[in-house]
Amino acid sequence: MANSPSGDSATDRIVRILETFTSDRTVQTVAQIGRRAALPSSTVYRQVDALVAAGLLERDDEQRVRLGMRLWELALRGSxxxxxxxxxxxxxxxxxxxxxxxxxxxxxxxxxxxxxxxxxxxxxxxxxxxxxxxxxxxxxxxxxxxxxxxxxxxxxxxxxxxxxxxxxxxxxxxxxxxxxxxxxxxxxxxxxxxxxxxxxxxxxxxxxxxxxxxxxxxxxxxxxxxxxxxxxxxxxxxxxxxxxxxxxxx
CATH class of the missing domain: 3.30.450.40 (GAF domain)
Known part of the structure; x- marks a missing residue:
């Protein structure tokens, strides 16, 4: 995975995005994710779009983001x-x-x-x-x-x-x-x-x-x-x- 100017890899950035979700914080805006993951706005929007396209994140009618069912599905396979x-x-x-x-x-x-x-x-x-x-x-x-x-x-x-x-x-x-x-x-x-x-x-x-x-x-x-x-x-x-x-x- 390519590194950002700060040295973190794309995988690191994805993990940081996913880790912003907790049992008490299940729905967030992209801006909130970016602040909590300490990622630039352009980076977090691009990464969230990619994760939504892959089904790992989902958007609701208000464009807020939550963890996707596909993430749950993949986590359980052979677990x-x-x-x-x-x-x-x-x-x-x-x-x-x-x-x-x-x-x-x-x-x-x-x-x-x-x-x-x-x-x-x-x-x-x-x-x-x-x-x-x-x-x-x-x-x-x-x-x-x-x-x-x-x-x-x-x-x-x-x-x-x-x-x-x-x-x-x-x-x-x-x-x-x-x-x-x-x-x-x-x-x-x-x-x-x-x-x-x-x-x-x-x-x-x-x-x-x-x-x-x-x-x-x-x-x-x-x-x-x-x-x-x-x-x-x-x-x-x-x-x-x-x-x-x-x-x-x-």
């Missing part, structure tokens, strides 16, 4: 995330029916917990997680599981960086985080009260693939006053079921 989600859903539904709270599936993506699925009960408590949303690995229960079983270089990178305080009880001390990760590996689960929201407790377990490596985290978000034993047991059973389902699907 490991889709296969994992399909294998996990039956077990997630059972957990959600039993615990009657939020049940979530997350994977590690660029040093964050990326959520592939979330099932919720109408009476469930507070939860900020969204499908395709991200949370810090040092703060969320799913992230703590993914970090605990992640490669050593990931752990050292996270431990060496400033640990942002998301909620009053988020772990922000590297030594405390290292101890927590060791406890996760010993116990096979994590209970994280008040780490993301003061009124909630995150409970998460590792999900292993057919070969035994940890590929995801399965979690529930409980009101702070709810005991966690039943959720831990339900999640561990579900994780074992998902591993078996993945092995049979090979």
């Amino acid at each position: 490991d995330a889709l296969r994992l989600r399909q294998a996990a859903l039956p077990s997630m539904e059972r957990v959600q029916a039993e615990i009657r709270q939020h049940t979530q599936l997350a994977v590690l993506e660029h040093d964050e917990a990326l959520f592939l699925e979330r099932l919720s009960h109408p009476a469930a408590g507070a939860n900020i997680t969204r499908v395709a949303g991200r949370l810090p690995v040092h703060a969320s229960s799913s992230g703590l599981v993914l970090l605990a079983y992640g490669p050593p270089e990931l752990q050292e990178r996270v431990l060496a960086a400033p640990l942002a305080r998301v909620a009053p009880e988020t772990i922000t001390d590297a030594a405390a985080l290292r101890r927590t990760l060791a406890e996760v590996r010993t116990r096979g689960y994590v209970v994280a009260p008040g780490s993301i929201e003061a009124v909630s407790t995150g409970v998460a377990v590792p999900v292993r693939g057919a070969a035994g490596d940890v590929i995801a985290a399965l979690s529930v978000v409980l009101p702070r006053t709810v005991p966690t034993d039943a959720a831990i047991a339900a999640l561990l059973r579900a994780a074992a079921e998902i591993r078996t389902r993945l092995a049979h699907a090979r």
